[in-house]
Amino acid sequence: MPHDHYDHHHLSPSGHPYREDNDAPLSYWQTMEIAIREIMIEKGEFTAAEVNAQIEAMDARNPTNGAKVVARAWDEPSFKAALLADGSKATREMGFDIGPMNLVAVENTEDTHNVIVCTLCSCYPRNLLGLPPDWYKTREYRSRTVKEPRKVLAEFGVDLPEATTCRVHDSTADMRYIVLPARPAGTEGWSQEQLAELVTRDSMIGTGLPKVPG
Amino acid sequence: MSKSPDHPEHDFPEARRWHDMGGDAAGPVPNDQHDFALWEKRVDALMILGSARGHFTVDGLRRCLEDMGEKAFEEMTYYERWVASVNQNFIEAGVYTLEELGAKMEEVKARGDTYGAAQNA
Known part of the structure; x- marks a missing residue:
């Protein structure tokens, strides 16, 4: 800030x-x-x-926490597997305790894009991203993301190819989601610190993509 | 019960509560953003510390927020609704009374006209 x-x-x-x-x-x-x-x-x-x-x-608590988790998952296959298997446990072991809630990491791949929302209120993975941005709590985002996610994503500048599957995850008080974005091409051999620089808050919500190297 | 227009194979209750917004029509997502003010962060801290003391849970917080209704959602800010809910939960838990709160609010107001001036320095 x-x-x-x-x-x-x-x-x-x-x-x-x-x-x-x-x-x-x-x-x-x-x-x-x-x-x-x-x-x-x-x-x-x-x-x-x-x-x-x-x-x-x-x-x-801010998105640099989440960025460290994502960068490590990109770099260490065993950590990525642990994160996808039990997000609460894997992030707690990095010092980002989500408390009694469940954290589910959802992976973006070549053919699938994930986005998170809380239609009922403002549930958000605060341990990894800090407090939610204002737009995440608005009627517009909460209402439309589950109905017309592609249009909402386009407003954020993310144009999904027609062939890409879009999965929307509706958070609850007890169940929080984090998007594991796809690792950008051209980052082979990068350190986790370098990789973390590419990871934006919105790329972990699903309304953005990681920065591209260069 | 009625049929969902998108999924006619499913029944869904018409009496969906106002906060259950998923799927409603709405305009473009606003991109305004504000930095949280100190008083807003303190409300958040009161919620976390009050829960840690066992006076209420996140479900208690949400119940009061949802019971405030749609008008409060449209007219009050996020942390205004939160402080109202935190207060309701503390009173229900018997932590303090409405009378104690009222007296303290009068005392606070008498200190000054701004948030900074109203602190018990």
Whole structure:
């Protein structure tokens, strides 16, 4: 997240910068957030430090986690097999714990493209990709992806050949999906670090493709 | 029950709830994006820490979100709906009362007119 969005002159009591838009008039729901947090801290349910730690952990989870997983799967056939067999276990062993949920990795191949959605709400593989982008939570994406995925993908600039099978995976609270994109040609002999640079967030949702080398 | 237009071999209930949006007609996917504000991240943290304390589960969070109905989905932001749901769950679990919440919200409002100013510095 670019730091130039922050106003460095105003730091919160926790030392975190406020964003400029925090200077907008206090809203009812913001008031409620402050009130709940303070009541919980006063009652000893959790501490201010725990709230801050949770936010730091949240900020640390981003698509570079998923990119490491994808790059490793491209590089190590045994890891790829383990990832496809049990995504929760394979990613937990890399330090990206999804908790009690199930993670299913779905592989893009020459003839199959996968895309993920949550029609009911906003379920997303947060351990690998961080918080979902706004569009993932919209009525438009949730409604249409299961009905006309090719049209939706075209809006993201992904034009699937007619012959390519398109599989849509509808996430639930307990079952999250991640797309394992196809490894781009021309990357033979690349290190996992180099490969990870090609893996975009959207390529792991299925609304994008990895960057091409060059 | 009625027949699905796309899959007439399947019955499906007409009383699908509003949040079950899969397959509905809708416009182009908007590509606006905002960085999450601190207060939004804190709401997320309250959900995670509150669940970790055993006061509610993700199902409790979703039940309240879904019970808010479609109007709330259209008119409130994502984390506005979340804070309302987290609050409802805490109250139902008996963690604090509506009176305690109301008194604290008055106290917070009296501190200042912006989110930054309303913190208990």
